[in-house]
Amino acid sequence: METNKQVPKLSNFALLKRMLKFVDNPIPFLLENAEKYNGIYSMNLGVLNIVSTNHEFAQHVLQKKNKNYKKSYVQTDTLGQYVGKGLLTANGDYWLRQRRLIQPGFHREKLAALVDIMLDEVDDYILKFEQFAKEKKVFDICPLMTELTFRIVSKSLFSTGISDAEMERLGNDITEIQEFLVKQIRQPYLEYWFRLSGQIKHTLKTSKSARNLIGGIITGRKSSGEEHNDLLDMLIASRYEDTGEGMTDEQLLDESLIIFLAGHETSANAMAWTWYLLSQHPDAVQKIRDEIKEHLGERKPTFADLPKMQYTMQVIQESMRIYPPAWLTDRETIEDDAINGYHIPKGALVLPFIYGIHHSEKYWDKPEEFRPERFTKEAQKQRPAYTYLPFGGGPRLCIGNNFAMMEMQLIVICLIQRFNFKTIEGQNIELLPLVTLRPAEGIKMQVTTINP
Template identity: 50%
Template sequence: MKHSKNPIPGFLHNFEQYGDTYRAYLGGIQPMLVTKDPDIVRHVLQKNHRNYIKTPMIFEKLRRFLGNGLLTSEGPYWLQQRRLIQPGFHKQRLQALVEIMNQVIAETEPKGLVQAGESQAVDVYPMMMRLAFDLVTRSLFSTAVSAEKLELLSHSLTTIQAFLVQQIRQPYLNPWFKISGQLSKHIKLGKAADEILLKMIRNRRSSGASQEDLLQMLLDARYEDTGEGMTDQQLLEETNILITAGHETSANALSWIFYLLAKHPAKQALLRTELQEVLGTTQPTFAHLPRLRYTTQVIEEAMRLYPPAWVTDRQSAKADEIKGHQIPEGTMVVLAIYALHHDPKFWDKPEAFQPERFAPETRKQRISNYSYLPFGGGPRLCIGNSFAMMEMQLVLVHYLRKYRIELATEKSPELLPLVTLRPKNGVSIFFEEIA
């Protein structure tokens, strides 16, 4: 299997040939068990999760750049941090962010989508990357972050992420990265981003002013045993992780949602009818969101077809056995989320875009049986899932109420599965203003 190219067709082919679970070797040496069996997925993520750590080969690299935050930490430290931070991401607590999000979406809506009555073809991918980045950073820091700082942060973090992908996908280049100075260049870039974040954290702490944002929640959180809060270094690591984990994923989901809605005008019309009925022309509030049922189904179905986290993996700490498969210590278990989401055993006409599948009667069962896991599962389930659902709903409200969208090209976007699943050459869309 070539991992520097799109590996999805290879996975699908292997599943067809060898069944729902097969063995392989990454780079010819690292033993892997690749699976799209929901029972095995549940075993690894939930039932016996203590035995399955985040694959060190990958996570050591991430830790080097992003620090030891929720996504990258393990064991007792991870649990302590998760317990501390989890309440801040509770649905009710996120209420305060609706106003910030509405503001960011309105402010960052690009000009020129329609010029002199003519709609312009726009690639929504970079647009959504920027929007999702602004949404998470402004939710963290409110207005304390200037446009200039945002630009610098965005540049540093996206450059570092691209470099990390290269390091993981093409490990044979690592010695070259060291010699050529690429590694130290990226470490420097990371330090510059850290400086910006640290300054904002210290300013907030010393100002004593309280804001209704995620940074405030992180600052106010207290460990149960000591009653102390996090240090500046811990806050830096957690904010770094939240920005990184929380923008490319949402941007990809949004780009694919725009693509699917543009491709399916009848579904787009249904969604718009719902927006009209629930909201009319009023500004969306937290109370409106649960009533946007069809909009939620559209988001869920889009993440089934194009899961931003298309694969995840763990490594066994000790030997284990799952459904007759022997798992020696140190085996990498690859959970093929994309393949699971397209498996005809669980999904009728799996390639069709049918938001109706996620009607409330069937939705619960799909999630509880581990055949649908865009946000992962078990104790390490995405902490930002409600945040992400909320921001995606709000983006759809603001854009779809104002514009009818249409594909600018007949060609479907190719899959580009890096850390997250991207549309390879973006998604070109016409925006037509609704009178």
């Protein structure tokens, strides 16, 4: 096969013409060009960016030739300066060592211990929604889901070791870091201004404040000698295979902050979109209720129930196909390479465009339609690999995927058991692809209780 075809390149004029819209929401532009150039094209944004909606491209970069692709400076340096060096932000040997150390703690069976922590948090939101139902209150589901998933990840990490006030402070700090990060990533040409105006310094200060708070919790836990059976206990107890030693306090801090950052907004957005989709598809709600009736009745779900709740799982999977929280990922090419005959030069940024893959007619019949049936076991077997990748793929597959699926199933089951969700009509539901894919103006909803 020819291995030196040039990837089609967009003219800078084409890019410039759409720059303002591109900064706001790049998805329509990226989709349009994927269609035009048959799934692969490049743009010069200072460095060469190669975008693709081809599943073989994604598999090549993330799995088959993953050793030739490292996380880009955006994740290692830009994000790394605020959250430190750890699973999400490291490359090479350091990353592998951390991954081997931490992976066992995220195995499905190990997570069973977190179910009660998660259910306790969901209980508080049941009370909140009951109150909303009484008051016929119109609310935005997005911040509520962000709060809930943030509380779940906080308590899964630190259980009783973190107070409500600390959670609120940490939540604010992390939101502030994320908001500034998006500016830095989208507008790299303003870097000098960000530095000059003190915005970078301010965000580093915020990150220090978050680190101090987490550092205090870690020291407190270590000196107390208490056992909590949470993620922090798991991180503290884990030992490197070669030395038999555990992580330093600094490493524990980095990994905890990273779990916070990676582990709540993604699930929050997946949940917000799921409630929106369910409010539009009463037939799917009914099927979830049938499943609840068959396996649970009015009791709460347990860890053992979750695999039986197959349709609920399919709804969440389909929601993350249509609205993948991680809508794009990126890697930097270490050495020259070739994919499907195309030359991929060293130093290029390669971007498996997850949203584009999930919406490609090549892989999905009527991709814009919500059809949870796409995720029956039989249907999944028939699809080529890397056509569905909400959690990425290869060795850097999301370490929290089981955690997230478990958390989301619990939330959906417990709330559908009690409430009907209705989206207020006449809203503009548009995409806002920041680090994760959010509804641009939130989603206003109302709830009613099922058995008033």
